[in-house]
Amino acid sequence: MGDDIFPRSVAHRALEALSDTPVVVVNGPRQAGKTTLVRSLPYPGTSLVVTLDDSAARAAAGYDPRAFIERSVDTLVIDEAQLEPGLFRAIKASVDQDRRPGRFLLTGSSRLLAAPDMADALVGRVETLDLWPFAERELVDADGPAFIDVVFDQPAALLHRSAVTRADLTDRLLRGGFPEAARRRPPRRRAWFDGYVRTTTERVIRELADLERLAETPRLLQLCAARTATELNTSAIAGELGIPARTVSSYLAHLTTAFLVRLIPAWSTNLSAKVVRRPKLVVADVGLAAHLQGVTGASLARFGTTRGPLVETLVATELLRQLSWSETVATIWHFRDRSGIEVDLVLEYPDGRVVGVEVKATSTPRGAHFKGLRFLAERLGDRFAFGCLLTSAPEATPFGPKMAALPISTLWEVGD
Numbered sequence: 503m504g505d506d507i508f509p510r511s512v513a514h515r516a517l518e519a520l521s522d523t524p525v526v527v528v529n530g531p532r533q534a535g536k537t538t539l540v541r542s543l544p545y546p547g548t549s550l551v552v553t554l555d556d557s558a559a560r561a562a563a564g565y566d567p568r569a570f571i572e573r574s575v576d577t578l579v580i581d582e583a584q585l586e587p588g589l590f591r592a593i594k595a596s597v598d599q600d601r602r603p604g605r606f607l608l609t610g611s612s613r614l615l616a617a618p619d620m621a622d623a624l625v626g627r628v629e630t631l632d633l634w635p636f637a638e639r640e641l642v643d644a645d646g647p648a649f650i651d652v653v654f655d656q657p658a659a660l661l662h663r664s665a666v667t668r669a670d671l672t673d674r675l676l677r678g679g680f681p682e683a684a685r686r687r688p689p690r691r692r693a694w695f696d697g698y699v700r701t702t703t704e705r706v707i708r709e710l711a712d713l714e715r716l717a718e719t720p721r722l723l724q725l726c727a728a729r730t731a732t733e734l735n736t737s738a739i740a741g742e743l744g745i746p747a748r749t750v751s752s753y754l755a756h757l758t759t760a761f762l763v764r765l766i767p768a769w770s771t772n773l774s775a776k777v778v779r780r781p782k783l784v785v786a787d788v789g790l791a792a793h794l795q796g797v798t799g800a801s802l803a804r805f806g807t808t809r810g811p812l813v814e815t816l817v818a819t820e821l822l823r824q825l826s827w828s829e830t831v832a833t834i835w836h837f838r839d840r841s842g843i844e845v846d847l848v849l850e851y852p853d854g855r856v857v858g859v860e861v862k863a864t865s866t867p868r869g870a871h872f873k874g875l876r877f878l879a880e881r882l883g884d885r886f887a888f889g890c891l892l893t894s895a896p897e898a899t900p901f902g903p904k905m906a907a908l909p910i911s912t913l914w915e916v917g918d
């Protein structure tokens with residue numbers, strides 16, 4: 503990736519929201535591309551972008567929020583809006599006077615924008631969109647539908663041969679989706695990620711709470727990376743950090759709020775009486791996870807190095823990112839029961855249909871890898887839409903009527 507600006511898939515969602523909703527919020531992790539997006543959207547009318555990163559603007563917004571937002575433009579874009587919470591009441595008052603759609607577009611980098619203050623003030627007047635770092639799908643120059651839009655209705659279209667090599671996949675694991683990480687070669691990328699971790703843990707988390715143990719936050723994030731794509735075990739993390747489990751839970755909530763980690767809930771289903779209820783923890787970006795794990799291209803190439811959790815992190819974040827802008831609305835879960843049956847990721851469509859996704863960092867898919875998916879297929883009957891085993895084999899191979907082993911790259915290559 504050079505210096506070009508890549509189109510963002512969430513842009514059309516933002517424009518749609520602006521066409522019928524007075525206030526739109528674009529929220530997401532630091533450095534995901536929020537400012538770039540809101541500065542380059544093709545607004546239908548006149549627009550003005552102000553940023554509260556600018557101390558003069560922030561002072562003005564705090565001094566007289568009402569006056570600050572009265573500008574003679576169709577859309578006023580306020581970047582880093584969370585820095586002046588007083589704006590939300592002013593925006594509410596203004597929107598109640600004039601409910602035209604698309605009046606305000608706010609960006610921020612923490613769930614503060616979804617916090618009670620703002621949610622209360624703007625309820626019924628606001629739509630919130632998340633901007634994550636690039637999905638692999640966004641970095642491929644393709645117009646067709648994304649994996650998530652195909653897998654429920656035309657899974658047969660997913661069967662193809664991939665040109666992605668093991669080395670390509672390793673590159674993707676190490677880079678993740680942050681534009682600046684994608685732009686840099688490994689040694690410089692490391693410096694960038696180091697700075698990213700330092701600033702986000704210090705600044706974002708300080709914005710969220712006065713954490714007396716702020717010093718432990720980077721270490722907590724590191725432990726999360728060591729455990730990415732595994733079930734959350736709060737007491738084990740608490741043991742390693744030497745702090746109470748309760749404290750770990752509240753810090754994890756802050757890391758989630760800052761978009762640094764995500765929890766994928768356990769699927770609550772009556773298919774098995776012994777379902778495990780712990781969520782699965784995933785670092786929000788695979789490049790960040792790989793950086794925090796301290797892995798390199800050389801160490802990942804070494805025989806016997808476990809790349810499974812990083813590969814699953816790539817898959818989970820790709821699906822979550824595609825769901826943040828796709829036509830398809832689905833929820834994402836993981837499934838395991840105490841007898842050892844598990845499916846890494848379960849996608850559930852609003853009509854109840856289910857797609858199971860297993861991830862194996864192997865190049866030789868076998869029938870035994872489909873155990874969990876077969877369990878789902880048998881129990882769900884017609885609700886079971888498709889089961890895929892994502893592996894690093896380049897060939898797609900059907901394994902029975904509604905199941906196939908697919909190359910991992912199917913997630914972003916399909917529909918080209």
Ligand SMILES: Nc1ncnc2c1ncn2[C@@H]1O[C@H](COP(=O)(O)OP(=O)(O)OP(=O)(O)O)[C@@H](O)[C@H]1O
Pocket residue numbers: 505506507508509510531532533534535536537538539611681682
């Ligand atoms: N669509 C894009 N294509 C290419 N590069 C991009 C794109 N969006 C952002 N970038 C690059 O990524 C970096 C971060 O972008 P930007 O400042 O827009 O992110 P942000 O989410 O506003 O970050 P922050 O939360 O720190 O304000 C910049 O160097 C920018 O040039």
Ligand SMILES: [Mg+2]
Pocket residue numbers: 536537538581
């Ligand atoms: Mg910004």
